[in-house]
Amino acid sequence: MEAYLKGLDITIAVSGLKTGDNPQPGVPVIRSIRNAGFTGKIIGLVYDAMESGIYCHDLVDEVYQMPYPSTGVDSFMARLDYILSNSKIDVIIPTLDSEVMLYIRMEDELRSRGIHTFLPTEDQFLLRDKIKLSQYFPPRGVDIPQTFVVQDIAQIMELKDRIDFPIIIKGKLYEAYKAHNFDEAFKFFYELESKWGLPIIIQRIVVGDEFNIVLIGDGKGGICGMVPQRKLVITDKGKGFGGVVVSNPGLDAFAVKVISELKWQGPCELELIKGIDGKYYLLEINPRFPAWVRLAEGAGQNLPAITVLLALGKDFDPLPAYRAGTLFIRHAEDIVSDVSILGEISVKGELVINKEVKK
Amino acid sequence: MDTKKLKNLAISENGFVFDPETGYSYHVNQTGLFVLKQLQVGMAKNALIDAIVEEFEVTHDHAQSDLDHYLSMLNSMSILEAIDGSIS
Numbered sequence: 001m002e003a004y005l006k007g008l009d010i011t012i013a014v015s016g017l018k019t020g021d022n023p024q025p026g027v028p029v030i031r032s033i034r035n036a037g038f039t040g041k042i043i044g045l046v047y048d049a050m051e052s053g054i055y056c057h058d059l060v061d062e063v064y065q066m067p068y069p070s071t072g073v074d075s076f077m078a079r080l081d082y083i084l085s086n087s088k089i090d091v092i093i094p095t096l097d098s099e100v101m102l103y104i105r106m107e108d109e110l111r112s113r114g115i116h117t118f119l120p121t122e123d124q125f126l127l128r129d130k131i132k133l134s135q136y137f138p139p140r141g142v143d144i145p146q147t148f149v150v151q152d153i154a155q156i157m158e159l160k161d162r163i164d165f166p167i168i169i170k171g172k173l174y175e176a177y178k179a180h181n182f183d184e185a186f187k188f189f190y191e192l193e194s195k196w197g198l199p200i201i202i203q204r205i206v207v208g209d210e211f212n213i214v215l216i217g218d219g220k221g222g223i224c225g226m227v228p229q230r231k232l233v234i235t236d237k238g239k240g241f242g243g244v245v246v247s248n249p250g251l252d253a254f255a256v257k258v259i260s261e262l263k264w265q266g267p268c269e270l271e272l273i274k275g276i277d278g279k280y281y282l283l284e285i286n287p288r289f290p291a292w293v294r295l296a297e298g299a300g301q302n303l304p305a306i307t308v309l310l311a312l313g314k315d316f317d318p319l320p321a322y323r324a325g326t327l328f329i330r331h332a333e334d335i336v337s338d339v340s341i342l343g344e345i346s347v348k349g350e351l352v353i354n355k356e357v358k359k
Numbered sequence: 360m361d362t363k364k365l366k367n368l369a370i371s372e373n374g375f376v377f378d379p380e381t382g383y384s385y386h387v388n389q390t391g392l393f394v395l396k397q398l399q400v401g402m403a404k405n406a407l408i409d410a411i412v413e414e415f416e417v418t419h420d421h422a423q424s425d426l427d428h429y430l431s432m433l434n435s436m437s438i439l440e441a442i443d444g445s446i447s
Contacts (some may be wrong), residue, residue, distance in 0.1 A: 209381055230382030246382040324379035325369060
């Protein structure tokens with residue numbers, strides 16, 4: 001294991017510490033950073049006192065509760081300034097879709113405070129939006145399943161001659177359902193509208209093998225590291241709780257093409273499918289590490305550690321080829337803690353776990 | 360038949376087979392393992408029938424019939440590819 005971060009005397013903040021049935025990527029990102037020899041301070045940025053990573057032993061040194069991203073830049077920055085009055089922060093790795101844009105917009109203010117990130121531009125971020133995906137990529141030679149963006153159910157009815165059930169109905173931010181007929185389509189439309197707003201995305205189902213790729217784009221159209229996997233265990237929420245690294249030149253070439261068109265900077269996850277017609281179709285681009293990112297570390301590419309180096313502008317040797325056949329299985333375990341920790345984070349919104357780490 | 364893809368399979372002695380290109384894995388019995396290993400080193404079909412007869416003490420017709428069936432199955436799973444419709 002490469003000790004990329006050994007001897008680095010910095011403080012790294014990571015968000016998204018919830019694990020469980022819909023795990024966030026923060027905990028695995030921190031584990032990979034620690035496994036790269038990092039012995040400095042790690043700060044967990046949480047939105048909820050019940051994020052399970054708060055209670056993991058030897059994971060983070062300090063925890064701070066953050067205002068929700070919807071409260072805007074000012075309240076977010078004010079909270080970060082408070083944290084900075086207690087502790088320096090050198091690098092922040094945001095891991096949640098909903099906060100990435102906020103960090104992009106705060107980049108200059110963060111930099112003026114000595115905080116480094118490695119994130120896409122606002123334009124890059126918006127181009128991978130589920131709604132834009134079907135407009136931006138097909139003219140550039142990247143196939144997307146046939147997609148319709150609708151604002152009301154009448155528009156679904158208008159598609160009756162152009163779609164075959166079952167279809168996928170997606171919310172503009174999260175969640176997707178398979179609808180087998182118009183009644184189901186209407187039901188899911190209203191559910192998604194009430195949760196995430198309009199528009200709603202209707203997508204043809206492509207039959208084939210699904211793959212996921214975690215990668216870091218260099219911002220110039222290149223890729224700093226990439227590990228593809230096929231999910232082996234999928235929960236009823238569609239989350240991959242097990243997977244295996246595959247080695248497929250066609251898959252790699254597809255990812256290279258997508259990133260060369262997007263010129264993405266930073267971590268992301270590509271979701272794609274190889275149809276029975278032999279073509280690859282891009283399903284989604286998630287603008288952050290996936291929760292299964294430790295598979296990349298296991299396969300020989302510690303991508304969270306590399307992100308820290310990229311944020312700091314430090315050089316590193318080209319990553320080794322990933323090892324196909326590396327497998328992960330997600331393992332849920334109960335953490336036994338004390339209610340005083342819940343009290344501390346609930347009342348004060350902060351928690352210093354490891355007082356030994358220097359500020 | 361084209362065995363290029365088959366040559367990429369990771370085959371364990373216990374009969375566990377992993378296709379690194381698709382992520383699919385399979386289990387094969389002793390005979391299947393024997394056939395896959397011979398195909399990986401490039402053995403031709405007729406020589407493989409003879410090898411099965413010798414290894415498993417079955418008749419030539421039996422070996423040929425079972426091998427044809429097995430190769431058809433590998434073809435339908437895209438593990439080997441027929442050339443001009445032939446898997447011989």
